[in-house]
Amino acid sequence: MTQPNAGTLFGHPKGLFLLFGTEMWERFGYYGMRALLVLYLIASTQDGGFGWTNQEALRLYGFFTMAVYLTPVIGGWLADNYIGQRKAIIWGGLIFSLGYFTLGIPKSMIVGMEETVFYIGLALIIIGNGLFKANVSSLVGELYEDGDHRRDGAFTIFYMGINLGAFLAPITVGVLGETVNWHYGFILAGCGMLIGLTLQLSLANKYLGDIGVEPSAKRTKGEKKADAPLTPQDIDRMKVILIMSMFSVIFWAGFEQAGGLFTIYASDFTDRTIFGFEIAASSFQSLNAMFIIMLAPFVASTWVKMGSNEPTSPKKFALAMLFLALGFFVMLWATMVQGGDVAVKVSMLFLVFAYLFHTLGELCLSPIGLSMVTKLAPLKFTSLLMGIWFFFTALSNWLAAFIGSFVGEGEEMVNNAANIFMGVGIGALITGLIIYLSAGKLVEWMHGAEGESSHDLESKIEEEISVTGTHEGISETHR
Structure with missing residues (x-):
């Protein structure tokens, strides 16, 4: 060998x-x-x-x-x-x-x-x-x-x-x-x-x-499978996975406007000229990765400094929804500046701040995703529950495009975009509030698994840097 x-x-x-x-x-x-x-x-x-x-x-x-x-x-x-x-x-x-x-x-x-x-x-x-x-x-x-x-x-x-x-x-x-x-x-x-x-x-x-x-x-052929019956604790933990998976659809359906509606808005309604040079509309999609590289160490160090006061996973989900809503309210503000006039082009700073808030939301939510499944899932159902997580992630991408598609054409685009931005923003706020109010019960159903995460800086930085990978299903769970 x-x-x-x-x-x-x-x-x-x-x-x-x-x-x-x-x-x-x-x-x-x-x-x-x-x-x-x-x-x-x-x-x-x-x-x-x-x-x-x-x-x-x-x-x-x-x-x-x-x-x-x-x-x-x-x-x-x-x-x-x-x-x-x-x-x-x-x-x-x-x-x-x-x-x-x-x-x-x-x-x-x-x-x-x-x-x-x-x-x-x-x-x-x-x-x-x-x-x-x-x-x-x-x-x-x-x-x-x-x-x-x-x-x-x-x-x-x-x-x-x-x-x-x-x-x-x-x-x-x-x-x-x-x-x-x-x-x-x-x-x-x-x-x-x-x-x-x-x-x-x-x-x-x-x-x-x-x-x-x-x-x-073939390498693991001789390993014994986990055939133990499900306990009440296992069932509670599976409920948490399913509930949080469904909530995550709302976040990603908003977040994934980046590749669709946000790109169209950048192309049609954004003043992309700086120092006489026009920035390509597609370039704005680099902002998410740039902000991850810049902000991941800051977010990680914040969690470490909070120590035992670090928010629980459900509360981080709720915080992610707040940041998502803020990003859409920034874009709603942009449409208000336009006043319904498709000829008006707004400052690119609106998109920059929308991407910033959405990336902060991603840094709160995404590291939890697949790691939550592996921590909470009973061994014999890990693959099934991972598949369910991927299904909801895939569904959110379809839903994102479906929502964005209502932007329409021509003169109606600005008003339609405003309605979409407002609707998704309000929906994210309501979802975040529901998660926050349910956080105590969700942590209770985790039966101690919430306390298993590491509080050292290196592990936290890795969690935050990994957000693009965990969102895509690329994670340490494949170890």
Whole structure:
């Protein structure tokens, strides 16, 4: 059996930095494509787009992102039981790249088949994502022995790769596609994925050894399954998972306006000129990752300083809803400045502060998500309850696009956007109040699991840096 190279870099196995690079470039491709998707669909045919209505574009975007969140469950199962993580990553990366390059085919080469080829490209991206996404993170934990104190730091480094890719993509892929040629942007996204794939093909054997080659189900075949009957405490904890999963739909349905309605608002109603230079509408999607990198250490240190007064998980959920509402009320303020006039363009600071508040909400809520499931779920139902969590996350992406699609067209857009911003903001406030008032009972139903979280700064920073990963289903739960 080939073992991973024993060399280290900054105190960690070199394989960690291989996985860091692989994941960074994969997320670079995905977030770059996502930054362009809605804008490409609504752009006129004269400008190289499809000329779809906002409603058509947003609803397709919703179905696409919903599928993106569901397929890793299938891909993880295939890797665990049949092909192993390493093959899943390679095949996923290849299919991912094909999807991006398919979107990058100029329309002049596929006259009469433009939409068919476009749908094929999206389908390939969905399939590639399913094979790739959950399996890279599972390899990170396998680089370390159980109890290795470096593991938490390793995941912090890995999650930084996700955020770095998410930050760089909209300001490179998005700008190229939006300002030069849509297809060039998709091709650049594909090139990013190819870089990550090349890293795996050329360096994995050296730095990962046999890790992830054999399906994990074969390695654990002899392990005894947990067949103990459910206790009343187990049932209470499962109730908490289901309740919090349903509440999370409200948050993500608002948060995910970033890729749809917020991007349309940035394109149509925002003054994006600064010092004579116009910022591409897609670039605003970099703000979330930038704020995560900037604010995660601050939020983590705040929780540590609070010590025993740190809010419980349900109260953090409630706080996240408050920040979500504040972001939408900022956008409501922007529409009030417009006064219903579609010709008026507002300051980009409205979007900047909306993204800031939403990121603060994400930093409160997202680290709790999957870790809550693994802490509370009875062992024999962990996979089922993880699947339910992913289902609700996927549902929230569809719901986000469905809500955003009511923005309409033309003269009605500003007033419709105002109604959406107000409705989601009020809904978030009410939901947050309900969660806050229910927090005591929810903690009681956790039966002590709430007190299991670490209060050291390193662990807290890792939790906060991980928010993009946990939102996407990429987490240490795959260890």
